Amino acid sequence: MTPDPYLLFLFGLGGVILLVAWLPLGLKRAPLSLAIVCVAIGVAVFSLGGLNFNPDPRTYDTLTERLTELVVIIALMGAGVKIDRPLGWRRWGSTWRLLGIAMPLTILSIAVLGVQALGLSLAMSVLLAAALAPTDPVLAADVQVGPPGSGEETEVRFALTSEAGFNDGLAFPFVHLALVFAAVAASTGDPMAWPSPQDWMHWAAMDLVWRIGAGLAMGWILGRVMGWVAFDLPHVRLSATGDGLVALGATLVVYTATEFVQGYGFLAVFIAALTLRARERNHEYHRALHDFADQVERLLIMLVLVLFGGAIAAGLLSSLTWSDVAVCAVILLVVRPLSGWIAMWGSDLTRREQWMSAILGVRGIGSFFYVAYGVNHGDFGSSERLWAITGAVVLMSVILHGVAATPLMAWVERPATGDPKAGEDNEAR
Numbered sequence: 246m247t248p249d250p251y252l253l254f255l256f257g258l259g260g261v262i263l264l265v266a267w268l269p270l271g272l273k274r275a276p277l278s279l280a281i282v283c284v285a286i287g288v289a290v291f292s293l294g295g296l297n298f299n300p301d302p303r304t305y306d307t308l309t310e311r312l313t314e315l316v317v318i319i320a321l322m323g324a325g326v327k328i329d330r331p332l333g334w335r336r337w338g339s340t341w342r343l344l345g346i347a348m349p350l351t352i353l354s355i356a357v358l359g360v361q362a363l364g365l366s367l368a369m370s371v372l373l374a375a376a377l378a379p380t381d382p383v384l385a386a387d388v389q390v391g392p393p394g395s396g397e398e399t400e401v402r403f404a405l406t407s408e409a410g411f412n413d414g415l416a417f418p419f420v421h422l423a424l425v426f427a428a429v430a431a432s433t434g435d436p437m438a439w440p441s442p443q444d445w446m447h448w449a450a451m452d453l454v455w456r457i458g459a460g461l462a463m464g465w466i467l468g469r470v471m472g473w474v475a476f477d478l479p480h481v482r483l484s485a486t487g488d489g490l491v492a493l494g495a496t497l498v499v500y501t502a503t504e505f506v507q508g509y510g511f512l513a514v515f516i517a518a519l520t521l522r523a524r525e526r527n528h529e530y531h532r533a534l535h536d537f538a539d540q541v542e543r544l545l546i547m548l549v550l551v552l553f554g555g556a557i558a559a560g561l562l563s564s565l566t567w568s569d570v571a572v573c574a575v576i577l578l579v580v581r582p583l584s585g586w587i588a589m590w591g592s593d594l595t596r597r598e599q600w601m602s603a604i605l606g607v608r609g610i611g612s613f614f615y616v617a618y619g620v621n622h623g624d625f626g627s628s629e630r631l632w633a634i635t636g637a638v639v640l641m642s643v644i645l646h647g648v649a650a651t652p653l654m655a656w657v658e659r660p661a662t663g664d665p666k667a668g669e670d671n672e673a674r
Contacts, residue, residue: 257290261551265543278647280384280609283547284640287554299559300552302617303632310617313610316545317413318514320382320610322496323538324410325518326531327393330403332519339404339592339602340411346588347581347603348412351378352419354580362572366436368426369631372619375419377576377638381609382409383546384643387650388605392539393522393531399658400594404602410519413611414460414512420615421452427623451507459508461516467499468520476525484530489537495521496538549610550643557636564633573637577645581606601657605650608642 268279291300302309330336352374359370382389389406391397425448430436440448475483475491483491496514503513522531585603592599616635620628 261547262544265540265547278384278387278643278650279543280546280550280643281647283550284554284557284643287551287556288558289554290551291555291558298555300555301559301561302556302613303561303628306617306621306628310614310621312545312549313614313617316383316542316549316610317511317614318496318500319493319538319542319545321410321413321511321514322492322518323535323542324382324389324406325515326492326522326535326538327390328403328406328410328519328522329390329394329396329398329526330407331523331526337407339400339589339594340407342588342592343404343408343585343602344411344415347584347606348378348415350584350587351580352416354584355576358572358575358580360437363569363630363634365631366426366430366626367438368423368430368436368623369625371419371426372423372616372623372625373631373634375416375423376612376615376619376635377608378419379412379416379611379615380405380409380606381611382406382413383542383611384609384646385409385605385607388607388646388654392535394527394529400598401601401605401654401657404594404598405605408606410515411512414509414515415457416611416615417456417509417511418448418453420619421456422448423619423625424623427619427625431624456507456509457512459506460503460510460512463503463506463508464499464513464516465520467495467502467513468517469524471495471499471517472521472524475521475530476528484525484528487530487533489533489535492534492538493541546610549613553613553636553639557640561636562633562640564629565637569630569634570637573634573641576638577608577641597657601653605646605653607646607650608639612639 264282268282287300334341355374355377356370359365359373360367363370363373365373385405388402389409390402425440425444426438429438429440429444495517499514499517500510503510521534525531582600582603585606586599589599589602594602612635616628616631619625620631625631
């Protein structure tokens with residue numbers, strides 16, 4: 246007798262939830278990540294052919310955009326709440342270096358590779374660069390800071406967490422730039438056509454200045470409001486409930502309110518979380534907010550990654566050539582590490598910390614969102630190869646960083662013995 250599909254679904258959902266709860270503990274000391282296991286499960290389950298569903302993002306592009314969007318904003322709220330360090334120019338020096346130097350270098354390098362090595366149009370190359378440049382706040386749990394007040398905030402963990410919090414929003418102007426290139430190509434028939442000065446001015450004014458400014462302003466204002474409601478509202482302070490569900494509600498309100506005024510919601514959510522944390526920095530309620538956001542995030546991560554594994558099994562990467570694979574490897578192993586090292590050169594971090602901050606730039610769910618967003622809002626032609634290249638980079642990152650992150654973090658967090666600069670810096674701290 247064939248099992249009821251609904252019962253099979255419930256069985257699978259229950260198994261996924263149990264894995265969400267157990268795997269982080271079971272894999273804590275192993276050089277293996279939750280993400281690798283999820284992708285492997287997806288490949289295995291969908292390869293059996295028992296599910297009458299093809300989770301190809303090219304078929305379900307709108308669903309892919311919305312699901313990955315939800316995962317990222319929840320991850321951004323959790324990342325902002327768990328950062329112990331107050332926001333400041335000098336205190337966040339490593340963050341500004343990664344955002345102001347490493348990210349533009351990465352975008353420029355990937356765009357050039359897209360045109361010169363992959364033969365993509367200007368629009369598609371810029372979209373690929375915007376999608377793959379930001380590090381991911383979703384899949385980077387192994388290299389991020391610990392829960393609020395836990396003390397697990399080394400320089401490398403802080404740099405990677407804060408970078409991932411900001412750069413998911415700061416990549417958006419370049420996604421919109423790709424849309425400008427796509428519109429120009431569609432109107433001229435030339436895939437290598439450049440926008441007019443008027444197009445550049447409109448992009449700079451709207452997509453660069455206004456949207457970033459609105460994201461920062463809305464995040465700060467709504468973060469202040471949430472802080473007042475949570476900690477200062479007489480008699481009915483939300484913190485008195487101890488209910489972490491507030492994290493989800495706050496995330497959705499901040500994100501949508503910012504999108505209403507055409508600001509970058511990703512940026513606003515992270516700023517709101519930082520502002521909320523600053524209101525009562527050492528209050529235990531932040532732990533409840535973080536823990537709830539973390540649980541929801543892990544459940545959604547597993548769902549997305551299992552579907553990603555299913556898409557791989559269904560042929561997502563089938564259009565890749567060996568030259569595509571080589572470029573994907575260059576993006577992960579050369580472009581990001583070199584850009585990150587240039588950005589961190591001359592900083593107060595030790596040599597170990599500089600290299601780890603450069604190397605451990607995880608790519609993941611955010612890249613899927615940006616590709617889906619671009620394809621859904623612009624005319625890029627066939628997106629099959631774009632999805633294949635993005636999927637390949639994310640898969641490589643999941644495997645590479647999943648295996649290497651735990652031992653590398655253990656190595657960089659050990660007291661240095663043979664690095665003179667490291668010893669001097671550690672003594673100074």
